[in-house]
Amino acid sequence: xxxxxxxxxxxxxxxxxxxxxxxxxxxxxxxxxxxxxxxxxxxxxxxxxxxxxxxxxxxxxxxxxxxxxxxxxxxxxxxxxxxxxxxxxxxxxxxxxxxxxxxxxxxxxxxxxxxxxxxxxxxxxxxxxxxxxxxxxxxxxxxxxxxxxxxxxxxxxxxxxxxxxxxxxxxxxxxxxxxxxxxxxxxxxxxxxxxxxxxxxxxxxxxxxxxxxxxxxxxxxxxxxxxxxxxxxxxxxxxxxxxxxxxxxxxxxxxxxxxxxxxxxxxxxxxxxxxxxxxxxxxxxxxxxxxxxxxxxxxxxxxxxxxxxxxxxxxxxxxxxxxxxxxxxxxxxxxxxxxxxxxxxxxxxxxxxxxxxxxxxxxxxxxxxxxxxxxxxxxxxxxxxxxxxxxxxxxxxxxxxxxxxxxx
Amino acid sequence: xxxxxxxxxxxxxxxxxxxxxxxxxxxxxxxxxxxxxxxxxxxxxxxxxxxxxxxxxxxxxxxxxxxxxxxxxxxxxxxxxxxxxxxxxxxxxxxxxxxxxxxxxxxxxxxxxxxxxxxxxxxxxx
Numbered sequence: 410x411x412x413x414x415x416x417x418x419x420x421x422x423x424x425x426x427x428x429x430x431x432x433x434x435x436x437x438x439x440x441x442x443x444x445x446x447x448x449x450x451x452x453x454x455x456x457x458x459x460x461x462x463x464x465x466x467x468x469x470x471x472x473x474x475x476x477x478x479x480x481x482x483x484x485x486x487x488x489x490x491x492x493x494x495x496x497x498x499x500x501x502x503x504x505x506x507x508x509x510x511x512x513x514x515x516x517x518x519x520x521x522x523x524x525x526x527x528x529x530x531x532x533x534x535x536x537x538x539x540x541x542x543x544x545x546x547x548x549x550x551x552x553x554x555x556x557x558x559x560x561x562x563x564x565x566x567x568x569x570x571x572x573x574x575x576x577x578x579x580x581x582x583x584x585x586x587x588x589x590x591x592x593x594x595x596x597x598x599x600x601x602x603x604x605x606x607x608x609x610x611x612x613x614x615x616x617x618x619x620x621x622x623x624x625x626x627x628x629x630x631x632x633x634x635x636x637x638x639x640x641x642x643x644x645x646x647x648x649x650x651x652x653x654x655x656x657x658x659x660x661x662x663x664x665x666x667x668x669x670x671x672x673x674x675x676x677x678x679x680x681x682x683x684x685x686x687x688x689x690x691x692x693x694x695x696x697x698x699x700x701x702x703x704x705x706x707x708x709x710x711x712x713x714x715x716x717x718x719x720x721x722x723x724x725x726x727x728x729x730x731x732x733x734x735x736x737x738x739x740x741x742x743x744x745x746x747x748x749x750x751x752x753x754x755x756x757x758x759x760x761x762x763x764x765x766x767x768x769x770x771x772x773x774x775x776x777x778x779x780x781x782x783x784x785x786x787x788x789x790x791x792x793x794x795x796x797x798x799x800x801x802x803x804x805x806x807x808x809x810x811x812x813x814x815x816x817x
Numbered sequence: 818x819x820x821x822x823x824x825x826x827x828x829x830x831x832x833x834x835x836x837x838x839x840x841x842x843x844x845x846x847x848x849x850x851x852x853x854x855x856x857x858x859x860x861x862x863x864x865x866x867x868x869x870x871x872x873x874x875x876x877x878x879x880x881x882x883x884x885x886x887x888x889x890x891x892x893x894x895x896x897x898x899x900x901x902x903x904x905x906x907x908x909x910x911x912x913x914x915x916x917x918x919x920x921x922x923x924x925x926x927x928x929x930x931x932x933x934x935x936x937x938x939x940x941x942x943x
Contacts, residue, residue: 734852
């Protein structure tokens with residue numbers, strides 16, 4: 410119980426406090442910021458485990474963070490003097506060396522921190538890894554997972570990125586107007602990954618990390634409502650997030666089990682979020698270049714119509730065709746093939762699916778299992794069995810096992 | 818994997834009724850479905866359609882209106898794909914909607930700038 414609260418708070422609050430601390434200390438001292446916040450969360454674990462949860466866990470975290478920062482500065486006089494001189498260089502006002510955890514400062518620090526991390530001198534992959542680590546408090550394991558690589562690679566990537574930030578003396582501030590577009594794209598990718606991490610979480614059996622998604626939405630909303638960052642692709646990204654989130658309530662049953670899209674109670678879909686998604690999407694299409702988020706949001710829009718119709722699937726297929734030309738991914742290829750099946754039937758889809766060559770992907774075999782069902786049940790079963798073997802999460806395994814039991 | 822350029826040629830249309838908006842849309846969907854199939858294998862690089870207007874410059878300074886007037890065929894667009902071999906690229910081209918409408922597809926291996934530079938360096942040495 411305490412463990413859940415701590416890990417949930419870690420995911421939402423870690424990056425806020427780290428951002429504020431980094432802004433106070435300067436990015437070159439980010440390790441100190443990370444250490445202080447990690448320390449606070451470790452203390453929370455210990456204290457709450459013994460004494461139970463405080464009345465307001467977030468306030469507790471903030472207060473202890475402030476005190477720990479004070480303690481740290483008291484113990485490290487040299488560091489305090491250095492920071493103080495740097496702050497005086499930046500502004501003429503005599504700034505109190507205290508952690509300002511007001512909503513406004515948290516908001517500004519986070520946005521500026523995102524831009525600082527997404528600096529052009531750092532390779533884009535490293536920017537994303539750094540954002541996930543510093544802004545989202547992802548573990549190295551989780552980041553490695555998201556990039557489908559190993560821990561060592563991520564650690565090296567993070568280390569090099571931090572060195573670069575230090576060497577280039579990158580400040581936590583808003584970028585110049587001429588630089589914003591490029592840098593915003595990396596920020597958007599990070600937010601997109603953050604949202605997906607919550608929405609399609611594979612780390613817990615059936616865990617809706619709703620708050621996680623809401624944090625991603627809140628940050629995207631900050632960008633969408635800020636005149637300097639209010640780009641069409643940001644609107645499209647926010648629209649996509651709204652459409653997906655509209656199914657939060659309908660996705661889980663009383664026991665916390667995942668409910669598949671086809672079996673969800675449509676009445677539980679959040680109409681307000683769908684409407685908001687639509688209005689962001691209209692705005693996104695009003696001007697400017699069409700991004701991958703435009704296509705993804707438009708696909709998500711069609712999925713807010715539950716009933717199958719030729720119009721729905723023909724539109725989805727065309728949107729996937731376009732999306733794949735902007736950016737290939739195995740999951741997009743599989744989804745596109747499913748849409749092709751809905752429009753042109755199983756035989757065509759099977760022929761196309763078998764060209765995808767994704768033999769190590771459980772979703773590939775699930776799709777082929779689905780397509781072969783009723784055409785060649787032997788092959789369907791073989792594919793579902795292979796999918797079951799390849800699937801990692803319990804939730805995925807359950808869905809496949811259910812499909813297999815339909816044949817018996 | 819190497820890159821291959823597919824060039825879509827059609828016979829020049831002279832007169833005749835223009836296709837309806839619905840027909841156009843259907844043809845577009847066919848093209849998109851074919852290209853989408855290639856993209857879903859991760860083998861798409863880029864594509865573009867070409868407008869029918871244009872001009873051709875000759876060495877003597879003459880400017881001809883429209884795509885090369887002496888040829889019966891016009892290039893309607895191109896697609897660059899990744900494939901292991903010319904044969905594999907040919908296989909991909911088999912589903913091209915252009916073939917269905919009497920056009921053809923020319924497939925050419927793309928020579929990268931890199932190779933180009935190397936061959937130039939080789940010539941200079943000689």
